[in-house]
Each structure stands twice: as structure tokens, then as C-alpha cells.
């Protein structure tokens with residue numbers, strides 16, 4: 029019902045992508061040696077249905093202990109509540125700066141939260157996922173890097189698009205710095221929070237986004 033793409037398949041790592049539909053963000057499922065993690069859960073029915081998608085993939089919510097969230101927005105987080113009810117051992121991994129608002133909006137207890145600060149690793153089976161703090165779209169926005177793949181949330185999208193910075197805690201200058209930061213990483217594929225996923229040469233898409241964001245910054249200065 030919610031079509032998915034197998035974005036990566038090796039012996040140690042499988043990644044499935046459910047591309048956004050309606051109000052929902054993209055959601056990603058990572059599987060490595062019997063452990064499953066989710067990156068962004070989406071808005072929930074009828075726009076997305078992460079629980080149903082896991083079922084279609086013959087995966088169980090019982091195997092999901094880590095739910096990684098790129099940032100606070102509802103299109104990425106709203107279905108957390110329904111998911112947490114499925115498995116008492118499941119925890120939400122979210123950056124310190126975006127944590128409290130999500131806990132408050134979705135009424136999530138402290139015991140279900142694992143706070144991220146940036147630069148730590150989260151292990152899923154044999155896969156190592158690096159947390160990169162990339163503020164700009166929101167102050168607690170993070171990217172996740174898993175070998176040559178980067179999950180960018182709403183920092184940057186395909187074809188030079190980037191996340192808006194006019195919502196609470198958004199900051200255009202920080203977004204530019206965050207784009208510069210991820211350009212220093214050794215990456216090839218980009219799995220963003222919305223729209224098309226990029227299987228190779230992601231850096232060219234990010235470079236274009238940086239150019240576009242810098243141009244916008246320059247225009248802002250002209251107006252001031």
C-alpha cells in the first residue's frame with residue numbers, strides 16, 4: 029500500500045525507503061543481523077503507515093529498538109506514539125535541542141527517549157550510524173551517516189533544494205554551515221526527508237544546494 033524501494037542490500041546492511049506521500053516525510057528502515065531501526069516515522073495514516081510497511085517487509089515491531097528522528101517536525105514524528113505502543117523496549121533517539129518539544133507534543137515519557145548530542149555512533153546490528161548535528165532547518169536537526177550513505181532529514185534534498193529556515197529555531201546561516209559540514213564527509217548516496225533519493229554523487233546535489241543557499245543569503249544582505 030505504501031510502496032518502498034530497497035535502497036541498499038548487502039549481507040550486513042539492508043535499507044528500505046518509503047518515499048513521502050501526502051503530509052508525511054520519507055521513512056527509512058535499516059536492518060542488520062536481525063536488528064531493525066527506523067529513521068523518521070512519518071505522519072501516520074492515511075499519509076504513511078510505518079507499522080504496515082514493516083509487516084509488508086516481514087519485519088516485526090518487536091525487532092525495532094531504535095527509532096532515529098532527524099528533527100522535531102510533525103511530518104517526521106507524528107506516528108511515534110502509535111509505534112511506541114507496539115514495543116516497550118523501543119526508544120526514540122533525538123537531538124537535545126528538538127527533544128523537549130516532541131516529548132511535549134506527543135506526550136512521550138522520559139523513559140522512552142535517548143538523547144543525542146552529535147558526533148556519537150548508534151549501532152544497529154553490525155551497522156554503525158554516525159550522528160551529525162546539522163542545525164539550520166531546526167536547531168536540533170541531525171543527519172545520520174551509515175558508510176557512504178547520508179540521511180539528511182530536511183537539511184537538503186535532491187537537485188539543489190534545501191530545507192526552509194523560516195520556522196521556529198530555523199537559521200539560514202547555520203544551514204549554510206551545516207551544508208558545508210556534510211560536504212566534508214565521504215558520502216555517495218543521499219536519502220533525504222522528502223522526495224527523490226539519490227544513489228550516487230550526492231555531493232553534486234549538496235554543492236548545488238549550498239550555492240543556492242549562499243545566493244539567498246547574499247540577496248538578504250542586499251535587502252538589509
Ligand SMILES: [Zn+2]
Pocket residue numbers: 099101165182
Ligand atoms: Zn521539517
